[in-house]
Amino acid sequence: MTMAAELLPQTVASIKPLEILCAEKPAFVCAPMVRYSKLAFRNLVRIYGCDIAFSPMIMSDSFVKSQKARDSEFTTNAADKPLIVQFAANNAADFACAAELVAKWCQGVDLNCGCPQRWAQQEGIGACLINKPQLVFDVVRQTRNRIADTDFTVSVKIRVHKDIRETVELCRRAEAAGVSFISVHGRTITQRREPVDREAIAAVAAAVRVPVIANGDVRTLQDALSTAESTGAKGVMAAQGLLNNPALFSGAEFTPLSCVRDWLRLATDTGTPFTCTHHHLIYMLERQLPRSLRRTFNVLPSHAAVLEFLRDQLGLDV
Structure with missing residues (x-):
């Protein structure tokens, strides 16, 4: 893993994602994007109003086993905070071990339960995990028990079920396991460009006590604010919108x-x-x-x- 020399663990620990998510204004979040939400881009969006940034999805098994994977997949520096490192996992042990490896250099870890790609589901990772609530429970509980720092967050990012009651039950079980917050992409596994279901996100936000981050169809600052208002989410996450305009959260209409x-x-x-x-x-x-x-x-x-x-x-x- 590559970290700037000046990035000390105690400096990192002073940034608390939950405090940001519990603030009066909605938190603005950069989504985990394969190939794109890497260090330089995270540094960029932070200049323009982004409050929390996620790393790209990292495969937890290779990260745990390979120093080469750790060096290539995870880099950070003093400006890169608060940072949530997202891992894909099909078992609790790999995720918890990966979390321990990065815990000194970030403010939290996130379990990917939202990647809809066929290869991911064949590997037992990504969006298929929304249909494995016990596995999600185990991942959160083991990781929460492994890392003593109570300010360190353990979160999950999900898609929704066709029957929102299943999504609510999944999120309640994750909350019982000790999840810190939940990011909800308001589409099902099979949906790609269909409008995001804000009502589904709102149902989750109303059903749990932990903060919820709303994800999907955020292309402007007004989109972000209206999404937060209509869903009751404490944060709003953008992906494609930030790729097209990294200054989105500052209110710029297009990239200055x-x-x-x-x-x-x-x-x-x-x-x-x-x-x-x-x-x-x-x-x-x-x-x-x-x-x-x-x-x-x-x-x-x-x-x-x-x-x-x-x-x-x-x-x-x-």
């Missing part, structure tokens, strides 16, 4: 050029590979560029070519 400049600086500082840096810029500039220029930008082959394009087409001096 200052955000593009900050991204290039942070990507360089953290050693982000060109491919990842470029992919993020493709998302960020979608509304800044006409289609013809997007075609050109999207196939640029190098960092130098990107900088030249930004200078010539957008007047961005970087």
Whole structure:
């Protein structure tokens, strides 16, 4: 695992996600996104109003067994807090061991119960766990018993069932196990682009005492605020909306050029590979560029070519 030298455990412990989630205003959260919600991007969205950020989903079994996996999958620095590290697991032991490995360097861990991909369900991870309430209970309970710090959070991120009563029962069992908060994506396992079911999220929020984070269809600050109001959620999580506009939570309608400049600086500082840096810029500039220029930008082959394009087409001096 790669941590900045100045990131001390006691410094990390001073940031408490539950205090943020219990504040008067809704907490703004960056969702776990495979390939995308890595260190530099988490640093970026924090500049623009994001209160809590999740890591991408990490496979707990390989993380526990392999130092190489730990070094490649988890990096952080002094600015990267509060941080929730999300793990995929099909057993409680792997998840609890993985949680112990990162506990000094983050503020909580999260169990992925929402990934709908077929490969994930074949591995017994992701969204199939919403139909395994005893396993979710065991994961939360074992991890909660393993880590003594009561400020350290153990959470779950779920999708909803067709019958919301099943979702409510799952969440109540997780609460009984000691879960700190629950993130609810308001779609079922089979749904992709259908409108998010805010009523389902509201039903969960009303049924449990722990904070609930609402996830889905958050593309603007107004979306975030209306989602919180209509669901009773203590936090609102965005994924695609933040990819397209990392300044979403600040109220910007689309990615400001200052955000593009900050991204290039942070990507360089953290050693982000060109491919990842470029992919993020493709998302960020979608509304800044006409289609013809997007075609050109999207196939640029190098960092130098990107900088030249930004200078010539957008007047961005970087």
